[in-house]
Amino acid sequence: MKFIDYVRIIVKSGDGGAGHISFRREKFVPKGGPDGGNGGKGGDVIFRTDPHMSTLLDFKYHRNFSAKDGEPGQKSRKFGKDGKDVIIKVPCGTVVKDAQTEEIIADLHEPNKDYVFAEGGKGGKGNAEFATPTNQTPRYAQPGIPGVETEIILELKLIADVGIVGYPNVGKSTLISVISEAKPKIADYPFTTLTPNLGMVRIAEGKSFVVADIPGLIEGASEGKGLGHQFLRHVERTKVLLFIIESTSENPKADFKVLLNELLKYNPEMKHKNKLVCFSKSDLVDEETRKKLLKTKFPGIKGTPLIISAPMMENLDELKWAMWGMVELG
Numbered sequence: 001m002k003f004i005d006y007v008r009i010i011v012k013s014g015d016g017g018a019g020h021i022s023f024r025r026e027k028f029v030p031k032g033g034p035d036g037g038n039g040g041k042g043g044d045v046i047f048r049t050d051p052h053m054s055t056l057l058d059f060k061y062h063r064n065f066s067a068k069d070g071e072p073g074q075k076s077r078k079f080g081k082d083g084k085d086v087i088i089k090v091p092c093g094t095v096v097k098d099a100q101t102e103e104i105i106a107d108l109h110e111p112n113k114d115y116v117f118a119e120g121g122k123g124g125k126g127n128a129e130f131a132t133p134t135n136q137t138p139r140y141a142q143p144g145i146p147g148v149e150t151e152i153i154l155e156l157k158l159i160a161d162v163g164i165v166g167y168p169n170v171g172k173s174t175l176i177s178v179i180s181e182a183k184p185k186i187a188d189y190p191f192t193t194l195t196p197n198l199g200m201v202r203i204a205e206g207k208s209f210v211v212a213d214i215p216g217l218i219e220g221a222s223e224g225k226g227l228g229h230q231f232l233r234h235v236e237r238t239k240v241l242l243f244i245i246e247s248t249s250e251n252p253k254a255d256f257k258v259l260l261n262e263l264l265k266y267n268p269e270m271k272h273k274n275k276l277v278c279f280s281k282s283d284l285v286d287e288e289t290r291k292k293l294l295k296t297k298f299p300g301i302k303g304t305p306l307i308i309s310a311p312m313m314e315n316l317d318e319l320k321w322a323m324w325g326m327v328e329l330g
Helices: 172-179 228-235 252-266 268-272 287-294 316-329
Strands: 006-012 045-050 064-066 086-091 094-098 104-108 114-118 149-156 162-166 197-204 207-213 240-246 274-280
Touching: 006 114, 045 094, 045 104, 064 086, 086 149, 104 114, 162 172, 162 228, 162 252, 162 316, 172 197, 172 207, 172 316, 197 316, 207 316, 228 252, 240 252, 240 316, 252 268, 274 316
Parallel strands: 006 064, 045 086, 162 207, 162 240, 240 274
Antiparallel strands: 006 149, 045 114, 094 104, 094 149, 197 207
């Protein structure tokens, strides 16, 4: 399935039905009073979060959504039927924005919840509603109130406990394939991961969490370079950030600084997230390098960084428990 996380759509709630103008015309009541009924209410535009959806792909082919109009009133004081609502299913984690201002209108992250985005127009009153002692035969009725039509942005932000960030080709996809049930594409070249991957990590009975493998960041990602700008939004919801730095890096501190700076440029609130650092591909370095890496201190990171090798299964249990501990802290 193709992963789509940003679309523009047009939605319209239903117009209210017009009120009806009519008078009773019964056999023995030649000049009966007004009996025009009210118009029905227009249908609402409703978003419904579907936990089984994982992409906005459907909206690439269906961009216009309209609720039904309310029906007009009828004689004999019969009300018009209300228009049918349009229910738009979206993945959990979808943010609704105004297309003009990009202001956030709704953040839809709870599963199986309905959010009324635009109410339908009210139906107009029929002439029966306007009868008074001084005007017993009103010959007017209200039109229905128009619905609301607007263009909006749907933006999907994955819901995960841990976001795995790092340069391209540092081993993020390999790690998530080993510690979780996710099966991302893996190859030895940059930007293999073109879409975020979610994986469930189970470490004990009743203890599990979700990790997101984010496509590799590079310097300038927050300004749109590489693939970062497309996917930085997916680490906004995570509780924990796991920074992966290659053991063979010439300057691990500089790598960490670039990654952290790109995250903070995109959203300064990420500075408050719990953070972990680990060195990947430990099987490619000698013992002396490993000792040097263990002494590396990163700003804002407590404790000693872990040295891991996903293919060799080195320290993966320790890493999973460390992530779990951070997730529990919230």
